[in-house]
Amino acid sequence: MIVSTTLQIVFRVFFDALAWSEEVSRYMLVWSTFLGATLAYKRSMHISVTFVRESFSQRVRKALRIARWFPRSSSSQWRSTLRWTTCRGSGNRFLPPCGFRCPSCTS
Structure with a gap:
């Protein structure tokens, strides 16, 4: 760069x-x-704010650490599906600064 x-x-x-x-x-x-x-x-x-997490016991902290992955994984799956749908619908676009076409995901 x-x-x-x-x-x-x-x-x-x-x-x-x-x-x-x-x-x-x-x-x-x-x-x-x-x-x-x-x-x-x-x-x-x-950077994270840990004073709330540290107020719980070790067992509760471990359960919270495991439970936080469920919303993250579902959110990631939803965004991946949305991106794939957007990519498939974008078509074969021309990029003026580069002077070539950007191939779509379906080609």
Whole structure:
């Protein structure tokens, strides 16, 4: 991402701007955000308020830890189904900045 952004600045100042560098930087930023959030979640590094949880006994905490996965998994299943439906209905769209068509999930 740093290389792409640096190239974008250098080419805008001294040459013609690169059409693809802004798009690449944007996608890299989005992907690094999602991957970083996923990694932080997996390692339990997100900020959390624990005073309520710590007021329960060890047995209740374990039951709550197990029970929290049911709404998460159903929510994940619902979002996956929604995304698949959206992807199938998107068709074969043209991406002007890249100059090519984005294939749909059905092709």
